Amino acid sequence: MGVSHIPYGISHRGDTQTVAKVVGAMGNSAFVADAPVSGAFLGGTALPHLINPPQPTAGPTVAYGIDRNGTTSVGFSTAFGKKRPVKWIGTANPSDLAVNLSSGVTADGEAFAIDSRGVIVGQTSGFSGSTALKRPFATGTGGSAIQDTTGWLQTPVDGNGEGAAKAMMVSSGTSHAVGWYTVQNSALRRAAFWPASGSGIPSSASSVSDLGTLRRPRQIPHPTIPDTTIWVLENDLNCEPLGINSSRTVVGWSGTSSTDSDQRAVIHLFPGVGGKTWIDLNDPHFVRSPNGTLRAATAIADSGVIVGSGIMSGSPRGFLLIPRTQGQ
Secondary structure: OOOOEEEEEEOOOOOOOOOOEEEEEEOOEEEEEEOOOOOOOOOOEEEOOOOOOOOOOOOOEEEEEEOOOOOEEEEEEEEOOEEEEEEEEOOOOOEEOOOOOOOHHHOOEEEEEEOOOOOEEEEEOOEOOEOOOOEEEEOOOOOOOOOOOOOEOOOOOOEEEEEEEEEEEEEOOEEEEEEEEEEOOOOOEEEEEEOOEOOEOOOOHHHOEEEEOOEEEEEEEOOOOOOOEEEEEEEOOEEEEEEEOOOOEEEEEEEOOOOOOOOEEEEEEOOOOOOOOEEEOOOOOOOOOOOEEEEEEEEEOOOOOEEEEEEEOOEEEEEEEOOOOOOO
């Protein structure tokens, strides 16, 4: 049996003559491959492990994202037991994005996405003054290395500084990012939106939007009547955005935790605009499936098509949501 491929990212396919590139994990290595027209992957090229500094073992290495043109991939490569955020141009040796951080080889992080301007976002430790905190980061254009004093992204005012920027979009020549941050004195994850500010993503905590979590009905024990339950509206404890399109529509998951059996795939329209909230993609407006639950939405195209994962008749399944045309 051959090594299985786990795809994580795909480039843009501008027309029927263009072949999109897919990146992901292939055994202990990252890979890049032409997207199959149908069926399974046939081969793919292993992306090199990080070899500078020299290390006794190679991998694991994973590629999570690829730019629109299919030329630059990002992810992590393990060195001395630490994940290092890296980028690959084509299939050349990776560049260590954490090389400028104050903690040197002890920085531990991952790069998750790269936009059409070459800005890369992710999560890493190793910044001056807080080397242990795993902070969300953004590079400059062109995929330059993370800057030690200016490369980390501020979290909202109730955050403790930790978090991860997971996805990006470009609007009017500027970069925007979404991800999550950790609430102070807890391990709870809340959704965040980092809007563009000038030529880059802002570092001011007051400019970051806290997108919160999904608010939904839950059945809880009655506070005074034994063996009785009541329905109440409660906010989920955790929410993680995973994708954003050029219209600033965000998708992800919301629930008690990342392993919550009642985790829901969610969508958020126009973050940064007051009054907007998360919506459960299991709502009958989006899908009618009595035997399934959409658990996590992982990406959304500019056309509004959404992909993700869920459960159907008790078994894990991927899903594809295609927007209805008017009147359907």
